[in-house]
Amino acid sequence: MKQRYFLPEASIVDMNPPRKSKSYELGSWDCAILTSYRGGKSQFLAICLLILAMALSPLKASAVDITQQLHRPLNNPGLRDSREEADSLLRIGEQQQMSGAADKTIDSCLQALEIYHSLGDYKAQGKTYGLLAKSYIQLNRFTEAEDALRRQLAIARDTKDFQSQIFALNNISTVLLQKGAYSSAGKVVEEALSIAQNVDNLAGKGLSLSNLGLVNARLGNYNKAIKLYETALTYRRQVGDILGETNTLNNLGEAYLAMGNYPDTIGTxxxxxxxxxxTSDRINYVRSIDGLIASHSSVGRYERAFDLLQQRLEIARDTQNLRDEFKAIMVYAQLYEQLNKYLTARHFYERALIIAQNMGDSKQEVFLVDKLLKMPKQ
Structure with missing residues (x-):
């Protein structure tokens, strides 16, 4: 799921210092010997002796050390310390992202990136940009997320890392979907699918087909989306991508629900x-519950819907996720309103209003105040 339209190649490409290799040293020696032949046998022997003397001299060790430091700058203790600092910052950022502290993750990633840029470490830069994008997405800062992902993509292209290209392109398409740019998202994910097919990357095929299905679902092409999801599932199961399989199943359920196919919706x-x-996958577990609540209530199975909704509320409270608790309370209110149980619905809307105030969500607060004023008293 991770780079912008800001010509990322131009801003990243020259971060790597020019690299030398031992082949250049070998080339220099070959040149010296070949030149000596032109001066005659005695000159050649003299140069050979000179070379031998240099090889046996203790100065040779110093020269090699300097060359190694130039060729592998990370051998420098100061730079090695910098790498350790950057790696530590990246690990901290990963922990912060997992705990939901997106703002702190961004700070850690930006500090790590500054060091990785100075070291010319492309691989670490790409990984850091991906983590940075996740945090921006978590904060709904989609433009910045897209920028980070396009920078990650530029690095993957420079290093011929096809797998990273596939995943970066898919993540970009997801961000474009969030921004409502469905056509652009489709083109990007088609490019990812093309790369995955060319290099026969099964995981990449599964991911790209699933996201292409998502694009078609957003465009209302549900039949096509369902076929793409079903094909994606075969690849995801083939490579044992359990997380991907669960995500695609949830996408498939959404497509069935949109088409009013409740039996397949509930089964999926x-x-x-x-x-x-x-697999203790909380995100997909909650998605599945939400889908089942919607599908069961749509066919009048309210008892089952309320059972699932109680699970949804308990998860939100266990994880102290106020936003998820708000969503669960709102669904309670809406379901009771559908059942014309207005007093109970009002009770839940009032609870939702208190949570909205605690979250400082003025938009929801205004909506709920208006909702309560317009609701029937009985």
Missing amino acids: YGAALRIAKT
């Missing part, structure tokens, strides 16, 4: 729920 979401529960 149910499969995703079972896998997510087994």
